[in-house]
Amino acid sequence: MYGDIFLYIPAILHALGLSVNSAYKVFVLLVNAATAGTTFLCAKRVFGSNAIAIVASALWTLAPYRLEDMYMRGAVGEYMALLFAVILLYGLYALFFEERRYAWLWLGGGMVGIVMSHVISIVLIVIPAGVVAVIGLIRNHSLRAWRQIGRSVLAALGACLWYVVPFLDYYAHADMRITHIDASLRVVNTGGNAIEPAQLLMLFVPMSGANFKTADQVGQEMPYALGWAILGGMCLFILAVLVKPRGLSSSQRLAYGIGWVSLALAATLSFVSTNLFPWHESRFSLWNAGIRVLANIQFPWRLVGVASMLLVITAGAGMCCLGFSERYAGLARRLGAGLMVLAFLEAGVASTTWLQNSVPTDAFPTLTQTSREYNGDIGNGEYLPQSFDMDTLKTGLDRTAHADGTSISGYRQDNGTVTFSVDKASEGATVRIPLFMYPNYRIISPAKDYASLSSGRNGVMTVRFDKEYSGDVTITYVEPASWRIAEATSALSIIAVVATPLVRRYRTRQSRKRNGNITGSHVARS
Numbered sequence: 001m002y003g004d005i006f007l008y009i010p011a012i013l014h015a016l017g018l019s020v021n022s023a024y025k026v027f028v029l030l031v032n033a034a035t036a037g038t039t040f041l042c043a044k045r046v047f048g049s050n051a052i053a054i055v056a057s058a059l060w061t062l063a064p065y066r067l068e069d070m071y072m073r074g075a076v077g078e079y080m081a082l083l084f085a086v087i088l089l090y091g092l093y094a095l096f097f098e099e100r101r102y103a104w105l106w107l108g109g110g111m112v113g114i115v116m117s118h119v120i121s122i123v124l125i126v127i128p129a130g131v132v133a134v135i136g137l138i139r140n141h142s143l144r145a146w147r148q149i150g151r152s153v154l155a156a157l158g159a160c161l162w163y164v165v166p167f168l169d170y171y172a173h174a175d176m177r178i179t180h181i182d183a184s185l186r187v188v189n190t191g192g193n194a195i196e197p198a199q200l201l202m203l204f205v206p207m208s209g210a211n212f213k214t215a216d217q218v219g220q221e222m223p224y225a226l227g228w229a230i231l232g233g234m235c236l237f238i239l240a241v242l243v244k245p246r247g248l249s250s251s252q253r254l255a256y257g258i259g260w261v262s263l264a265l266a267a268t269l270s271f272v273s274t275n276l277f278p279w280h281e282s283r284f285s286l287w288n289a290g291i292r293v294l295a296n297i298q299f300p301w302r303l304v305g306v307a308s309m310l311l312v313i314t315a316g317a318g319m320c321c322l323g324f325s326e327r328y329a330g331l332a333r334r335l336g337a338g339l340m341v342l343a344f345l346e347a348g349v350a351s352t353t354w355l356q357n358s359v360p361t362d363a364f365p366t367l368t369q370t371s372r373e374y375n376g377d378i379g380n381g382e383y384l385p386q387s388f389d390m391d392t393l394k395t396g397l398d399r400t401a402h403a404d405g406t407s408i409s410g411y412r413q414d415n416g417t418v419t420f421s422v423d424k425a426s427e428g429a430t431v432r433i434p435l436f437m438y439p440n441y442r443i444i445s446p447a448k449d450y451a452s453l454s455s456g457r458n459g460v461m462t463v464r465f466d467k468e469y470s471g472d473v474t475i476t477y478v479e480p481a482s483w484r485i486a487e488a489t490s491a492l493s494i495i496a497v498v499a500t501p502l503v504r505r506y507r508t509r510q511s512r513k514r515n516g517n518i519t520g521s522h523v524a525r526s
Helices: 005-015 020-047 050-061 064-073 076-098 103-117 120-139 143-173 183-192 197-201 215-220 228-242 250-272 285-297 300-322 326-357 364-370 481-525
Strands: 402-404 407-414 417-425 430-436 441-443 451-455 460-465 469-477
Touching (some): 005 020, 005 076, 005 103, 020 050, 020 300, 050 228, 050 300, 050 326, 064 076, 064 300, 064 326, 076 103, 076 120, 076 143, 076 300, 103 481, 120 250, 120 285, 120 300, 143 481, 183 285, 228 250, 228 326, 250 300, 441 451
Antiparallel strands (some): 417 469, 430 460, 451 460
16 A cells, blocks of 8 residues: 555666666665755755755764664655655745745655655654644745645645545455554554653664564664764754854744754654653543544654654754854854764664674565565555455465366466466356455456356455356456546646646746847847
């Protein structure tokens, strides 16, 4: 249920000749470069300083939680969403505080990237983004601002329809395990994954371990630290507040405001990630409704990533504010350089321990083709059919077709399409296909008038013959018309979004040419 559009990048690299492992490694390098470049660009536009932009880029690219996401957990969707979260927050800043003409493109692009990367991250990002939007609307609620918001929302919705419509369709109609999880139980399970507050402050934590639910196993857990370099950036802002000069301009007051808002949001999210937060329901229905929605993040420590990003913004604001005074401008740059050194040291320890604790594996095709017990990374099987017995994964899945009341030949399975022939299938005969019976599978051969599909034992596809039949049977996945309409709408939306600035730029150039010709003719006549 996660968007896989960005996985086409390593897929293309693999098609060009790289192994699966090498293609993914190149993809990770590209994401790191994109993170560093995007953060530098956004920070420079906000704070107007190359030095601050370099420090912010280094702090965020080397943030302990982000590195854990990329290298230890391999959480592609989540670290891609964190990349686009930077773009989203800058889009809000550009819309409300800079009033840039194309701020809606930044905002809409951030929305699209998050939705297409990691649906759960919508819950993670909506809190800080919502607060920034409210503050922005209080400051600037002009008609132009509302138009930009409308454009960004419409553009994002249109561009994502091809994914959102099938997602909602499956979530509503597919009988998956995740739709049967009790909301109250989800809150309890999520609260059990909250971390100890002290884990946020740990230094040079080895990048190893797993996620545990008991306090006595903290020493064996993954690193959930904010990082001392990032915490140092927070202290830098506090120092800037303590030596705050008088007579600030509106732009300088805005820099302090950015720091305070980012710090407050980071502190709030850090608190929610810990077991100090009341991760349980109460007698207040409004609280219960909110905590049930928040529990969809599954692991409260996911908020550490967003909190780290916000503290990087706080650090940038600290350097900027400290530099308002000529007396402390040089100190701000030296402290920023010191934070970068500390960030590199933390990242060096993390990468070194990760390599020391890594275990070599066989090539990817070997893992997937030779091991019957290989089940990928399915977590708790949330997206498997509700009737599926998870214990069967321990012994290996049966990947052969079985017939009862008939015989089959020529069985072939090509991705989601299955073809085979039956000989004298009697009424009530069944053929068990090694595919999960998700919605939209259809019998498209002449056998469709003689047989039907249903979900059998373990949620596996079962062909049941209602009449005697001999001949070929073809089963394939047929996308609903609503999906196709959504795809066409998304295509048109993307074309419109790309064409809008190009058309406007073309019209501006033509207008300048006409004005230049008119001016030239006036000069010639005079």
